[in-house]
Amino acid sequence: MERERLLIKGLKELGIEPSDEIINRFDNYLFELKKWNRAYNLTALKNDEDIIIKHFFDSLLYLRVIPEGQRDICDIGSGAGFPGVPMAIVNTRLNIxxxxxxxxxxxxxxxxxxxxxxxxxEVLDKRIEDVRNMLFDIAVTRALFNIKDLIKKAGHILKEDGFFVLNKGPRFEDEIIGLPDNVKFEVITITLPCTSLQRYLIVLKFA
Incomplete structure (x- = not known):
């Protein structure tokens, strides 16, 4: 499918109005990612369709569980900017x-x-364990953290009523067994736009 048509179709499936500004930003992001990837090896995905669906659209799934309004969010282990940059492109009220x-x-x-x-x-060149004196409403990640490891490494960066959002595959159930009693979780199943693939957003809150 032609690049722009794919972007428009997927954004509409996500309930996002595909404005010219949003489309242009994603188009530029795609161009720069492919250009830098030749030297920096930022992603294993090479073709436009895979990058748009498995990086851009996959990142935008997180917006489904972000409450309305201005929020301070951190993207842990952002890599080439996923999910934080696509979220910032679509929702400019988020400080990421x-x-x-x-x-x-x-x-x-x-x-x-x-x-x-x-x-x-904003871009912070640190490991999450070394981040101090910063608190966020929500922490998101696509990095390959085990849930228990994530809580241990990054629990200190959440505000008192803050929460984590993770994107996991179908074997996520192995990771939620034996979580501490004060950790409450919700699993939201979403179909990745323009595919039949299932994604599982896990929202972790603390009692």
């Missing part, structure tokens, strides 16, 4: 901090912030 320890990926993220004119994102 991209936390990433790799210098090459940080360079790319800072480049994208400037290239896409995204004033609602």
């Amino acid at each position: 901090t991209l936390i990433e320890p790799s210098r090459k990926k940080v360079a790319f993220l800072r480049h994208m912030k400037k290239a896409l004119m995204l004033n609602n994102i």
Whole structure:
């Protein structure tokens, strides 16, 4: 499917109005990602359709569980900007901090912030364990953290009523067995746009 038509179709399936500004930003993001990927190896996905569906649309699924209004969000292990940058493109009311320890990926993220004119994102070149004196309403991640490890490594960055959102595959049930009693979770099953693939968003809150 032609790139722009695919973007419009998927955004509409997600309930997002595909404005010219949003389409242009995603188009630029795709171009820059492919360009930088040749030297920096930012993603294993190579063709436009895979990147749009499995990176862009997959990242936008997180918006389904983000409450309305202005929110302070951190993207843990942002990598090439997923899910934080697509979320910031679509919802400019979100203040998103991209936390990433790799210098090459940080360079790319800072480049994208400037290239896409995204004033609602900041880039922090640290490991999540080393982040101090910063608190967020919501922490999101696509990184391959085990749920228990994530709570241990990143629990300190959430506000008192803050929560985590993770995107997991169908074997997520193995990870929620034996969670501490004060951890409450909700699993939301969503179909990835333009596919029949199922994604499982796991919302972790603390009692």
